[in-house]
Amino acid sequence: MMKHSIHSAITPSPAFDCDFVRAAQLRVAELHASTAHPVDPPNLLELEQALGEQVQKCELWAQNWRNRVYRIGLASGRAALAKQAVRGTEAMVQYQYNQLELLSKLDIPGMRVPKALAFLRHKRVYVMEFVPGETIESLLWNRSGRADLLLVCELAGKILAQMHILRTEKISPLAVEPLARDLAAAPWHLSAREQTILQLALETFARAELRIGEIYYDYKPANLLFDNNELFLVDPPDTLRQGAHLKDFVAFQSSMRRHLWRLSLRRPFDRRRAGIRQGMAAFEHGYLANVGTPYPEPGLFALVVRVFELQRTAVLMTMQKGKINMARQVMPTSSAVRVGDSLANRITLPLLEMEKRWLFRQLAHELPK
Secondary structure (H helix, E strand, C coil): CCCCCCHHHHCCEECCCHHHHCCCCCCCCHHHCCCCCCCCCCCCCHHHHCCCEEEEEEEEEEEEECEEEEEEEEECCCCEEEEEEEECCCHHHHHHHHHHHHHHHHCCCCCEEHHHHHHEEHHHEEEEEEECCCEEHHHCCCCCHHHHHHHHHHHHHHHHHHHHHHHEEEEECHHHHHHHHHHHHCCCCCCCHHHHHHHHHHHHCCCCCEEEEECCCCCHHHEEEECCCCCCCCCCCCEEEEECCCHHHHHHHHHHHHHHHHHHHCCCCCCCHHHHHHHHHHHHHHHHHHCCCCCCCCHHHHHHHHHHHHHHHHHHHHHHHHHHHCCCCCCCCCHHHHCCCCHHHHHHHHHHHHHHHHHHCCCCCCCCC
């Protein structure tokens, strides 16, 4: 184990109810602090000891500013994946590893979770079985995957609905004051008109009854893998979050919309745009048709979704600004990990600002007349 473990210094802070922007600020601080405790890639001997079998190879398969993913070849012929938190804490990785088993026990038809195989605490690594297939994100951009896209989006909606039924702790209005304070902590500037729209929207939001309980949080196309008519959840949560279940619905739909916008900017007449819209409709139908009594009531559903989309955009802005700040710091030239592409970092914030403005326009249309 590392001489100075960041697990003892910083532990993930659960986000309860409405404090998601402020939780993102804490998350940025946690990720920044973890850079003082770099980790080396897992070696074959460590993997063999953890897995209890011979490992033939371990190759870097993918990486981003926060994680490395390795593909492992076992002597038995099986393959596995190892995920390493380059920026993160041991507690986050432990939580993800534990979630693999807990999610598999939900026993939801059509939902699968990769089998957890090993946890290497000192390397901030967990190992899981390798799952073939394509993510929903990949299917979005695949010209020949339209039929699969509609099928898997509807399946994703059904699975999320059943997960929410199992995890519902109460049905009640959500306190508006903490939500307003959280939105006030967002790293943006609101015009006088936007402030008025938000105030009116929150007044209406206060009447909505919502399903409350544990949420998945990152239930989005990039983290959902489709194979043999089953949906695999391949990136489990790394900390406990509790709040309105509609946040999971919003995570999927807002991510789909961003893909639609990217495609529209690059290829405004591409037929795949219609497929993404149909996929969003299929997801919404799969969710609403299987979640039982809808909460909130249909007349408030669109407005509540927009408010949560606005909060998620604020969270993404917070994380992106934190990412940029880390990228600006002097890093050793030999560092194997960079904090994302600098051009992509610069472009993302203006796009999120555009999304914020679009959401306020939608909210204005959805306010009670």
